[in-house]
Amino acid sequence: MQLTYQPFQLLLKHTFTIAKFSRTSTPLMLVQLTHAGQTGYGEASMVPYMGESHQSAAAFLSKVDVRQFKYPFNFAAITHYLDSLAPGQPAIKAAIDIALHDLDGKLQGRPCWQLLGSDAAKMPVTSYTIGIDTKDVMLQKVKEAEGLKVIKVKLGRDSDKELIETIRSVSAVPLYVDANQGWTDRQQSLDLIYWLQEQGVQLIEQPMPKADTDGNAWITEHSPIPIIGDEAVQRLADVDAAKGVYHGINIKLMKSAGMYEAKQMINRARELGLKILIGCMSETSCATLAAAALAPQCDWADLDGPLLTTNNPYPMPLMADGKWVLPADAGLGLTV
Numbered sequence: 001m002q003l004t005y006q007p008f009q010l011l012l013k014h015t016f017t018i019a020k021f022s023r024t025s026t027p028l029m030l031v032q033l034t035h036a037g038q039t040g041y042g043e044a045s046m047v048p049y050m051g052e053s054h055q056s057a058a059a060f061l062s063k064v065d066v067r068q069f070k071y072p073f074n075f076a077a078i079t080h081y082l083d084s085l086a087p088g089q090p091a092i093k094a095a096i097d098i099a100l101h102d103l104d105g106k107l108q109g110r111p112c113w114q115l116l117g118s119d120a121a122k123m124p125v126t127s128y129t130i131g132i133d134t135k136d137v138m139l140q141k142v143k144e145a146e147g148l149k150v151i152k153v154k155l156g157r158d159s160d161k162e163l164i165e166t167i168r169s170v171s172a173v174p175l176y177v178d179a180n181q182g183w184t185d186r187q188q189s190l191d192l193i194y195w196l197q198e199q200g201v202q203l204i205e206q207p208m209p210k211a212d213t214d215g216n217a218w219i220t221e222h223s224p225i226p227i228i229g230d231e232a233v234q235r236l237a238d239v240d241a242a243k244g245v246y247h248g249i250n251i252k253l254m255k256s257a258g259m260y261e262a263k264q265m266i267n268r269a270r271e272l273g274l275k276i277l278i279g280c281m282s283e284t285s286c287a288t289l290a291a292a293a294l295a296p297q298c299d300w301a302d303l304d305g306p307l308l309t310t311n312n313p314y315p316m317p318l319m320a321d322g323k324w325v326l327p328a329d330a331g332l333g334l335t336v
Contacts, residue, residue: 001033001034001035001066001067001069002033002034002035002066003031003032003033003061003064003066004031004032004034005029005030005031005032005057005058005061005095006029006030007027007028007029007030007054007057007058008027008028008029008030008313009025009026009027009028010025010026010027010028010045010282010283010284010309010311010312011024011025011309011310011311012024012025012026012282012308012309012310013144013308013309013310014131014133014137014141014308015131015133016131016282016308017131017132017133017154018131018132018154018156018178018180018182023047023048025282026045026046026047026281026282027046027053027054028043028044028045028046028283028284029043029044029046029054029057029058029061029091029092029095030042030043030095030284030286030313031043031044031061031095031096031098031099032099033066033069033096033099033100033103034103035069035071035103035107036071036107038103038106038107039103039106040098040099040100040101040102040103040104040106040331041098041099041102041286041332041334041336042094042095042096042097042098042099042100042102042286042287042290043095043098043283043284043286043287044057044091044092044094044095044254045091045254045280045281045282045283045287045305046091046092046254047254047281047282050090050091050254050255051088052089052091052092056089056092057089057091057092057095060085060086060089060092060093061092063085063086064082064085064096068081069100071104071107072104073100073104075097075100075101075260076260078096078097078100078260079093079097079257079258079260079261082096082097082257083257090234090235090254090255090256090257090258091254091281093257093258094253094254094256094257094258094259094287095258096258097253097257097258097259097260097261098253098258098259098286098287098290098332101115101258101259101260101290101293101331101332102290102331102332102334103331104331105330105331105332106330106331108330109330110330111293111326111327111328111329111330111331111332111333112259112289112290112293112331112332112333113292113293113294113296113326116259116263116293116294116297117297118293118294118295118296118297118326119296120296120325120326121296122296122297123292123295123296123301123323123324123325123326124295124296124298124299124300124301124323125148125149125150125301125321125322125323126148126150126295126301126302126303126304126319126322126323126324127148127150127151127152127176127300127301127302127304128144128145128148128150128151128152128304128307128308129151129152129153129154129178129302129304129308130142130145130151130152130153130154130167131154132154132155132156132157132159132163135162135166138163138166138167139166139169139170142167142170142171143170145171145173147322148173148307148322149173149174149321149322150173150174150175150176150202150322151167151171151173151174151175151176152175152176152177152178152302152304153167153175153176153177153178154178154180155177155178155179155180155182156178156179156180156181156182156183157182160192161192161195164196164199164201168199168200172200173200174200174201174202175196175199175200175201175202176201176202176203176204176205176300176302177196177201177203177204177205178204178205178206178230179204179205179206179207179208180205180206180230180231181206181207181208181209181210181231183207183208184208184209186208186215186218186219189207189208189219190219190222190223193207193219193223193224193225194224196225197224197225201225202225202226202300203225203226203227203228203248203277203300204223204225204226204227204228205228205229205230205250205277206228206229206230206231206232206250207219207227210229210231210232213232213245216229216232216245216246217244217245220244220245220246220247223247226247226248226275227246227247227248228246228247228248228249228250228275228277229242229245229246229248229249229250230249230250230279232245232246233246233249233250233251233255233265234255234256235255235256235257235261235265236256236261236264236265236268239265239268239269239272239274240268240272242269242272242274243272243273243274246274247274247275248269248274248275248276248277248299249265249269249274249275249276249277250277250278250279250302251265251266251269251276251277251278251279251294251298252278252279252280252281252291253280253287253290253291254280254281254283254287258290259290259293259294262278262291262294263294263297266294266297266298275299275300276297276298276299276300277298277299277300277301277302278291278294278295278298278300278301278302278303279291279301279302279303280302280303280304280305281305282305282308282309283305283306284305284306284309284312284313284314285306285312285314285315285316285317285334285335286314286332286334287305288303288305288306288317288324289317289324289327289332289333289334290332291303292317292324292326293326293332295324296326301324303324314334314335314336315335317333
């Protein structure tokens with residue numbers, strides 16, 4: 001087994017602004033694992049607020065002993081091994097996990113989505129995310145989303161209604177909303193939620209700060225729209241705590257440390273009766289195909305990473321009718 005990696009800076013089409021942060025690019029670490037003549041590809045998307053960087057990723061990879069990755073891969077044991085090397089750092093752990101899943105599929109000659117038990121016919125549409133911006137730029141972003149079936153809107157500031165009204169002035173497609181912990185007043189939030197329902201909003205992510213369990217639970221109890229935990233739900237251990245606080249959870253491979261634990265989170269969420277949105281950070285085709293392999297097992301998808309960037313190092317995956325098309329090729333189906 002051979003491990004190689006290289007840093008990469010993923011550039012965004014527009015400045016990406018949410019309730020509390022803005023950025024124009026995202027540091028990635030592109031990872032390859034080669035074994036028996038096949039190479040698996042993975043990536044870490046290290047958005048700044050998660051605390052990872054090119055430096056931390058390289059330091060972590062320097063600790064990884066690839067002799068631990070014996071074939072056939074025991075993904076539970078591998079996840080435990082990676083966690084034993086350092087706490088946190090889920091994105092770089094995800095890069096290794098994704099590369100191993102890609103490699104596993106290639107060694108077996110089967111697509112990852114088949115190995116994970118997904119039904120390609122159940123792929124949900126993916127949303128196109130529009131960050132907080134000026135009216136003119138918002139209208140430009142809506143135009144760029146033409147052909148997609150759902151728009152996701154970042155909210156969490158005093159301009160929330162204005163942003164929705166701007167989109168509604170030119171588009172009638174269903175909306176998802178992500179407040180990114182930006183709301184603080186329960187009653188004001190609930191009043192806004194009822195207004196958002198009238199505007200065609202179908203779900204709302206993380207309305208209040210993740211530490212405000214009571215506030216989020218109160219909103220969930222009273223909301224006519226599904227409330228989804230995002231920042232509050234990182235890894236498998238967080239899923240049980242979401243029950244009674246949210247209607248559902250947002251699973252991202254860069255939070256879950258990869259595909260293996262994301263699958264465990266899906267299974268546990270189903271056992272608890274929680275809805276599931278599978279989402280992403282700023283990602284290339286690589287991590288998008290990894291998440292898409294699990295998307296048919298989820299209720300909603302927000303896998304728009306390659307659609308929001310300008311220098312994706314891989315070809316764009318095939319999309320049809322607003323849905324990613326799962327490839328028949330072995331592994332992730334990534335073209336390199």
